[in-house]
Amino acid sequence: MTNDLEFFKAFLDGVGVFFTLYLIGYSTFLFLSVFTGSSELYRRRYLERLKNVVDEEYYLPISILVPAHNEAVTIVDSVASLLEQDYPLYEIVVVDDGSDDGTAQKLIEAFELQLSARPIRRVVPCGKEKAVYEGRIHGVALTVVSKENGGKADALNMGLNLSRYPYYLCIDADSMLQRDSLKKIALPILEDNRVIACGGQVRVSNSVKLSGGQVASYRPPKNWLVAMQVLEYDRSFLASRIFMDRFNGNLIISGAFGLFQKEIVLLAGGYDSDTMGEDMELCVKLHVFCRSNHIDYSMRYVPDAVCWSQAPGSLKDLVKQRRRWHIGLFESLWKYRSVVGRKGYGLMGTVSFLYFWLYELLSPYIEVFGLLTIGLAFAVNLINRPFMLLFFCVYAVYGCILTLIAFFSRIHTQQLSIPLGDCVKAVLLSVLELFGMRFILMLTRMNALIGYRKKRHEWGKLEREEHHRE
Numbered sequence: 001m002t003n004d005l006e007f008f009k010a011f012l013d014g015v016g017v018f019f020t021l022y023l024i025g026y027s028t029f030l031f032l033s034v035f036t037g038s039s040e041l042y043r044r045r046y047l048e049r050l051k052n053v054v055d056e057e058y059y060l061p062i063s064i065l066v067p068a069h070n071e072a073v074t075i076v077d078s079v080a081s082l083l084e085q086d087y088p089l090y091e092i093v094v095v096d097d098g099s100d101d102g103t104a105q106k107l108i109e110a111f112e113l114q115l116s117a118r119p120i121r122r123v124v125p126c127g128k129e130k131a132v133y134e135g136r137i138h139g140v141a142l143t144v145v146s147k148e149n150g151g152k153a154d155a156l157n158m159g160l161n162l163s164r165y166p167y168y169l170c171i172d173a174d175s176m177l178q179r180d181s182l183k184k185i186a187l188p189i190l191e192d193n194r195v196i197a198c199g200g201q202v203r204v205s206n207s208v209k210l211s212g213g214q215v216a217s218y219r220p221p222k223n224w225l226v227a228m229q230v231l232e233y234d235r236s237f238l239a240s241r242i243f244m245d246r247f248n249g250n251l252i253i254s255g256a257f258g259l260f261q262k263e264i265v266l267l268a269g270g271y272d273s274d275t276m277g278e279d280m281e282l283c284v285k286l287h288v289f290c291r292s293n294h295i296d297y298s299m300r301y302v303p304d305a306v307c308w309s310q311a312p313g314s315l316k317d318l319v320k321q322r323r324r325w326h327i328g329l330f331e332s333l334w335k336y337r338s339v340v341g342r343k344g345y346g347l348m349g350t351v352s353f354l355y356f357w358l359y360e361l362l363s364p365y366i367e368v369f370g371l372l373t374i375g376l377a378f379a380v381n382l383i384n385r386p387f388m389l390l391f392f393c394v395y396a397v398y399g400c401i402l403t404l405i406a407f408f409s410r411i412h413t414q415q416l417s418i419p420l421g422d423c424v425k426a427v428l429l430s431v432l433e434l435f436g437m438r439f440i441l442m443l444t445r446m447n448a449l450i451g452y453r454k455k456r457h458e459w460g461k462l463e464r465e466e467h468h469r470e
Helices: 002-049 075-082 103-111 152-162 181-191 224-238 240-245 262-267 278-292 315-335 343-361 363-379 385-413 420-446
Strands: 062-068 090-097 114-116 129-137 140-147 167-171 175-177 195-204 208-211 214-218 257-261 298-309
Touching: 002 240, 002 343, 002 363, 002 385, 062 075, 062 152, 062 181, 075 090, 075 103, 075 175, 090 103, 090 152, 103 129, 103 140, 140 152, 152 167, 152 262, 152 278, 167 181, 167 262, 181 195, 181 257, 181 298, 195 224, 195 278, 224 240, 224 315, 224 385, 224 420, 240 298, 240 343, 257 262, 257 298, 262 278, 278 298, 278 315, 278 343, 315 343, 315 420, 343 363, 363 420, 385 420
Parallel strands: 062 090, 062 167, 090 140, 195 298
Antiparallel strands: 114 129, 129 140, 167 257, 175 298, 195 257, 208 214
């Protein structure tokens, strides 16, 4: 009996050491990421004040691809916001992927589009089109293609086949761009011809009001679940993406807002229709393709190019969204697992992949195992309770502070303002997000891979609300 107790005590000690190192590693990474991200935001704001940017008369022709499935509620406002871009040469291609709510018809009526006999050259495989409609609004070419349902990746491949220009921007159908977003996300490519892809900042649009492509008013959402997602988005986009940008190690360019060089994407084979995370899969694929073919390349993250996208307003929709995200993460990491640690892939193949394996994909299993072990240790009185409580309190305060730094840095550098009451609300929400929403999402991600293959081609319908535009 004594030997069993000693073994159990040694096991708990080992688990304690592992989790201490695990949390210290994550906290250190988060600190470096948030510090780097905040510094970069203020540096960019300073340069903008000095007008130390590329002259605006230089530009890239850009095709904006908008895959849509049952987006009738928001699609007209989203396209209208795209037509307000302060950019000299771009087109908009909306791909209606088998909608049954009249998504395409809404656009045809709103913008008086005409049926077109334009042929589609299939450079990458995609589903069969039903009809193509075209028009020109304020000098901007707008194309709407209605096709059979094939999933988001298949819709993006259709958009690639239809697009005219050498660079394309993919954006979600429920999203809106600020007036200067195209100009800002294109800057890294104008500054460095090695850049093949750029990701922008995605912010929650549920409570923002845009007027003429500018933020007319901003308040944190009244819905507490959505408001917690605001904090989460700001922390995640500010933290790891800016930090990994320093060593060309970003593995995700959000499908809600990403600019790509079309030729390199076509050479790599376009979007993989057999995955639920087409945005991450494409990004990792481009890393592997370029490094395997000895192409000198760079992928960048542009934190001041802003896209406003709707966040799920109900717990049911949030769970569906995060389940889909976790499956996509798993598929991409597993598909390219051979990259980990290989010499030719540099820090991207070590730091980036190990971070996503340990702190994103496997973290829910590790965290649940840790909680169960702590509960068991409490039950048999083999834990230093004061030390454990102090340790978790310090970790919680530390996490909340970094979340708030990310949130207020974004508020300040984007020249937004919120009343004192909302500042207090943000502090309370940072605690609730850490102990409430994070726990729910941990369980969601832990169960995400159960039976996922049966629904891998489904978009996952989320409830939308109308945009606030003037």
